[in-house]
Amino acid sequence: MARIPELEIGRLKAEVNLARLVEASGLKLEKRGADLVCRCPFHEDDTPSFVVTPAKNLYHCFGYGAAGGPIDWVMKRQGMSVRHAVEFLREGEPLVGASTAPAGAVKASTVRALEVFGADAMMRARGFRHRRDGAGGDQPDVQP
Numbered sequence: 001m002a003r004i005p006e007l008e009i010g011r012l013k014a015e016v017n018l019a020r021l022v023e024a025s026g027l028k029l030e031k032r033g034a035d036l037v038c039r040c041p042f043h044e045d046d047t048p049s050f051v052v053t054p055a056k057n058l059y060h061c062f063g064y065g066a067a068g069g070p071i072d073w074v075m076k077r078q079g080m081s082v083r084h085a086v087e088f089l090r091e092g093e094p095l096v097g098a099s100t101a102p103a104g105a106v107k108a109s110t111v112r113a114l115e116v117f118g119a120d121a122m123m124r125a126r127g128f129r130h131r132r133d134g135a136g137g138d139q140p141d142v143q144p
């Protein structure tokens with residue numbers, strides 16, 4: 001099992017703006033009272049039964065009862081594991097809260113997460129993982 005600090009999961013659940021995350025995936029949310037609604041992306045939906053409650057930062061589908069927070073949303077929407085969803089959300093920090101930070105203010109931790117996510121995704125896409133330590137693989141280990 002991948003070890004993801006509970007603290008980090010809690011932070012992402014609290015700080016990642018779920019409504020913006022949903023809209024970033026191409027869905028159009030409409031206001032309905034204190035909630036935001038749209039047609040559910042997870043099942044055939046004639047009337048908007050997918051509800052985002054900004055106050056709780058949670059979604060709920062009245063069509064078939066799915067519910068969750070930002071991490072659940074990413075896992076379901078992108079078909080990711082928990083670990084990748086967390087990395088995806090770390091990477092997507094511009095979606096967190098009101099993003100008014102200057103463009104140059106990229107945290108070192110964000111860059112590192114990006115690199116980890118990018119490299120891992122690339123290897124998965126290629127269907128292999130390589131664990132070679134150095135680049136000098138062409139040299140024979142033992143010289144005669």
Ligand SMILES: [Zn+2]
Nearest residue numbers: 040043061063
């Ligand atoms: Zn649904």
